[in-house]
Amino acid sequence: MSTLDPPFSDHLQEDELTPDQYGDFISSLPTAGFLSQYCGVWFPTRVMQGVLSLKKHFQAHETDILMMTPPKVGTTWLKAILFAIVNRKHHLDLQKHPLLTNNPHILVPYLDLHLYNKKEIVYLYRNPKDTFVSLWHFLKNNERTTNSFEETFDKFCQGVSNFGPYWDHVLSYWKESSEKPQRILCLRYEELKQQPTTHLKRIAEFLGCPFSKEEKTKGLINDISRLCSFDHLSKLEYFFCQGNSGDWMNYLTPYMAEKLDHITEEKLLGTGLKF
Template sequence: MHIQIERFDDELEDLIKKVYNNPFRSFVKMNGVTMSETHKKFSDAIENFQVRDDDVWVCSIPKSGTTWTQEMVWCIANDLDYERGKISLTDRFPYFDLSARSEWPAILKANPGIQIRREMVDSVNYVADLPSPRFIKTHLPFKFLPRQLRTGEKKPKIIYIARNAKDTCISRYHYCRITENLQGSFEDWCNLFLQGGVMYGPYWKHVLGYWEQRIEDNVLFLKYEDMKQDLPSVIKKTATFLGKNLTTDQLSSLTEHLSFESMKLNPAANNEDLIHLMKEITPSKFEGKFMRSGKINQWKSEMTPDMIERFDQWTRENLKGTGLSF
């Protein structure tokens, strides 16, 4: 895929600089998508990555329920092997484009005593060397995926998890406030989100890029809200997609394992080590956890009526005629 770098307009550029206070983060507009400048170093390796038909990919925009979906998918595919599931989810289900997010060599130079996971420096080749079956997480838009995935040359399982835009915006704000020491107001962040100035944005282009692929038999499109409202049904749907049959007892067991309360207390899945690492790199005055509340409709109490209307109008404009709703 040819990479074309474009300029942000001056207003958006100024807003990005106002909100972010991270010396290891530099954004560019790449093929219409806000990406880390570091992505350019890995674009060829990502484009030419050798996909395997028995891979399982979980794709999303950040803070859409990715970790929850990863744990569900891994448990189903591995016959509810909770003992092996005590291994960190980041080992069982690595983040494909992790090294393309930040300038890790510069981070290490500035923080010589810091301990990072080895795949952070080159996650693409790290994933390439894993034995099959590989479970792979990515936040890349569909058009940034490896060529063999985009063209259908390889047909691994792809599960996309989407979440209401307002709740995604709020959840991501609280997470980035802790890990990136965000400046400015919540309203500034919302404006950045609406304008596609948050990494992997614009939001709706990301979601619709995968929504358009749902007709493919190797693609499953899930919604966070459905998981919250009827988790057993989503588990069964995902199991069928993965070619697995669960007994009534297994379904009950996995539903309990995937409850927000259980996930928040599960050290293999709650990503607290990541929070500590990011706070070492970019100290922040804000405190919080990776799994904060897991609730739906947070926007009702956290957004102003004016901001809610702006998000709703933006959503209506982008979803008109697509068949997708939240």
């Protein structure tokens, strides 16, 4: 393409793209490090082909289940919980459970990476300050960024982060859950961590597979809670933070904490949502 040609995205509509044209379209998008901006959202460039395929071809079924979260709010933990709840009748022997040897991301694949069809939505969100700190650990430990802590923080505040802006992501699902509570279940990370058995029951009921009286008597809810605990997940071949609430105090300066609080207050004003 010569310098006089119009941008790729200007002369070909997205719905006209064929898979062999995805690369050119993706390369035409605004970028920031490992991210590409598409429809006002920052996606990891490596998943953009899956995002385009999903938008064009994905058709959900009424009985399917979708799990949605922004990054680093407890995604892997929730995947483990959902897999254990939904498939509990197929894995009665917890000593041989797939979660003992498999990463939850293998058992519950990503839509944008694996085109896995699901419908009902379970959504998890978390305090923005802990979310950012967890994101920073993930990026550094997986060599996903060359930016400093301060630079990464500024980008997060500007909305330039995986699937960001973070506040917009959370608000969009929270508002939908208020309008369609039978379709979308919103969970707050801190509450799930404080009362896991209470929320495991709530999740099971939402998914249409509530725990039976016999399962409760046998202590299955507690067994699943232990199976999906951070202590267990941290033993798998994957990087996990301990997921401690309030850990942000060990990393953020007072100025940073105040800045995130201000953004949060501004974004959530009048919505009724609280972190």
